[in-house]
Amino acid sequence: MINARIGEVTDRIAKRSHDTRGRYLDRLAAAADNGPRRQKLGCANQAHGFAACGPGDKAMLRAGAAANLGIVTAYNDMLSAHQPYERFPELIRATARAAGGVAQVAGGVPAMCDGITQGEAGMELSLFSRDVIALATAVALSHQTFDAAVFLGICDKIVPGLVIGALSFGHLPAVFIPAGPMTSGLSNDEKAKTRQLFAEGKVSRDALLEAEAQSYHGPGTCTFYGTANTNQMVMEIMGLHLPGASFVNPNTPLRDALTKAAAERAMAITALGNDYTPVGRMLDERAFVNGVVGLHATGGSTNHTLHLVAMAAAAGIRLTWDDFADLAEATPLLTRIYPNGKADVNHFHAAGGMGFVIRELLGDGLLHRDVETVWGKGLDAYVQEPMLGADGALAWRDGAKSSGDEAVLRGAKAPFQPTGGLTLLTGDLGRAVIKTSAIARERHVIEAPACIFHSQEALQAAFKAGEIERDFVAVVRFQGPRANGMPELHKLMPPLGVLQDRGFKVALVTDGRLSGASGKVPAAIHVTPEAVDGGPIARIRDGDLVRLDAVAGTLTVQVDADEWAARRPAEADLEPSHWGVGRELFGSLRTKVGTADRGATIFSDFPA
Structure with missing residues (x-):
């Protein structure tokens, strides 16, 4: 039974969005009715599309019956969060072949790091990079040769940009594949203390750099609960990840198994089979309400008051800050993760993580249980957690039913505070x-x-x-x-x-x-x-x-x-x-961008 306030807010979003959502779904249905577009391309078009493939992939694409999976990647090897993605395309291609299909890297999108640009001129491109990523995603998928897509992105503006781009191809299934957080280094609390001492002139720059290097020390996302890790929570609670996938560390057997399973699932939910799950239909007003509730329950990044509004608008859904405010009143705060506490996301994951949060919110009627997800109908599967069986195969088991550390994670009946973060x-x-x-x-x-x-x-x-x-x-x-x-x-x-x-x-x-x-x-x-x-x-x-x-x-x-x-x-x-570090190229975006409460997006045609 859904909480009355959650239901009320969801209903008003649906009513407010009736016309714009209806038009979006009509466009989605029209695109889906065209079937796999690649089968209708001219011979020269098709030949260009598989010219570089190996003999087996080429034969399958020529025959036209096998599913073709597009990979949109934000890989670069400068950013710790995205460096692990270097290995993912080959894992995905091998998985697609084993499932009787083909996978191709459709295109890349830029991935910048706010941690590198903070306090520098490049930071003034950061928010706009989200919309550039959406545009780049559209370019990647514009060849119309794919039956589904997987998205490799994890950090601040990258995931929201990928979602907006994916929704512009809403007739395609979309599975988001995380890379996971780096292992814990110097605690976030100690790092913050060193930064403050440096600001007071009490420690040297060398001491500050050493603290930062001990904190940000390997592949994966930063371990504090900022925008990157909030993205992962949002993707999981909205059903775009596999259950329990968000906070498994990079370059581990379990991480690789989850990546392969995500590719298999993307192949299984195309229009060629019986479990067709287009992302534009999947992400309805209930899914976005679940995302906002997750944001409040975990004390997530304030950036998502921009991103979720812009993402929803791309699906024809009008989400407002008033909705955020009313949902906050009904949602208890269940976590204390830095900067809201001393623990990092690895501690959160170990204490019960997303499975426990979703179990508690479902149990209190604070999430819509019957939404569509990439894993199937309903959120019940998302209270489980992945594991490797004795034979090394991926399996799921019941997630934690009680918190492993109540200083980090609590149940809905005894939250850190009764309202959202x-x-x-x-x-x-x-x-x-x-x-x-x-x-x-x-x-x-x-x-x-x-x-x-x-x-x-x-x-x-x-x-x-x-x-x-x-x-x-x-x-x-x-x-x-x-x-x-x-x-x-x-x-x-x-x-x-x-x-x-x-x-x-x-x-x-x-x-x-x-x-x-x-x-x-x-x-x-x-x-x-x-x-x-x-x-x-x-x-x-x-x-x-x-x-x-x-x-x-x-x-x-x-x-x-x-x-x-x-x-x-x-x-x-x-x-x-307005000049230098590429900022002169973004003048037209500064002119066109909308207000913060409408998502601060350049896509003014979207109903925000």
């Missing part, structure tokens, strides 16, 4: 989101004078000069999608954390992003309308009393109404953010 803020400064799961309760309400900055570097300079040793709300503006691509403002957290630890009341208000870096300092982020559009955040002045109230869900400024109405929005010189 994210809160919507509204008020005379616009709309914003805040990640409350990492913030001490005594800091959920901050009222202090504003200190205005137009860059994170300006705040850092003020900190180093000792100019902000007091209570204040840092207003860092002109960081929205139209201004400079909406970068993640990672450089803000160490100095603000230092000042908070010194006993000052500190908070952040910005039209930029923080993502998984959202930590112990109260931060109202994604403020919309953004400053460059003349939003209220552009009218705040130094010394204005700003109130961030995560309990009441408000974001306000205490200025006389007549004075506030008479103020002109501030302006900023954004030219330095």
Whole structure:
């Protein structure tokens, strides 16, 4: 029995999306009716498509009866999370042949790392890379020679971009294949302490680099619960992964077995068989509600208040921040994973992981049980976990029925807090989101004078000069999608954390992003309308009393109404953010991009 609030929100999303979802499904059905398009291509087209294949694959493609599986990959060997994908195409090709089909790498998509670009100019391309990845996915699949596709991507903007691209080919089945997290190194808590000591000038750069190298030390995703690992949770709880696949470490026999099983499953759910499961039909409003509930229950990345909205819009579904807010009220927080606690995702996985979370949420009626998944009908299979049997074959067993560590993972009847990890803020400064799961309760309400900055570097300079040793709300503006691509403002957290630890009341208000870096300092982020559009955040002045109230869900400024109405929005010189490191190539995207609460996407034709 579904929880009444979950059911209510799902119903209103379905009603709101009736027309746009209907048109999307009509287009999907029309594409599916064409059958495997490759069989209708001209002879020259087909010959181009299999020219480089080996004799066996070529014969199967010439005959036209075997399933052809497209591989869309975000592989590169610079990024730890994506380096393991180097081996995956050959595993997938061999599996497809054994199943009587063919697999081909359809194309690659870019994969950039926010961890490398944080605080640098390249970060201003990060959010836009999501939409570039969606475009690249469409190019990869545009040859119309595939019956299904598997997607190799794991990190911040890559998975949402792949999902948007996959939904543009919604008549094809789509299976997402993770690579897994790196093994645990230096604890995230120790790493954060070293960063803060460096910000205070108490340790050297060499000491900081050594701490970072011990933390990020091998293949796989970073082990903290940021956007990359939130992506994996979302893919599993929405049924795009195999059960229990998200947090198995790279380059292990179990990881390889799961990769092969994912390829087998993709081959099994094409229109050529009896279990046809097109991704555009599978990802309905219930699946997206499950994704939002998972986000709240695990205290996931704030980036998904953008990504899930954009992904849903690609399927004709109108998901809003108000839906996030109402679902948060019904969803308990079940995990404490860094930055919301000291544990990393390997500890979470060992304590019971996704199988336990899904079991608890299903048991409390907080997830839609009867959704379609790539593994079959319903989420019940997702309370199981994968294992290797005595013969080395992949098998599933019942997942944990109790938490292995209640400091990391708890049941729905005794959660860390009764509501979800994210809160919507509204008020005379616009709309914003805040990640409350990492913030001490005594800091959920901050009222202090504003200190205005137009860059994170300006705040850092003020900190180093000792100019902000007091209570204040840092207003860092002109960081929205139209201004400079909406970068993640990672450089803000160490100095603000230092000042908070010194006993000052500190908070952040910005039209930029923080993502998984959202930590112990109260931060109202994604403020919309953004400053460059003349939003209220552009009218705040130094010394204005700003109130961030995560309990009441408000974001306000205490200025006389007549004075506030008479103020002109501030302006900023954004030219330095529009050139260099490729940023000049993204000018048209900055012009076209939508607002944060509509997913900050360039695909304005999608109904957000």
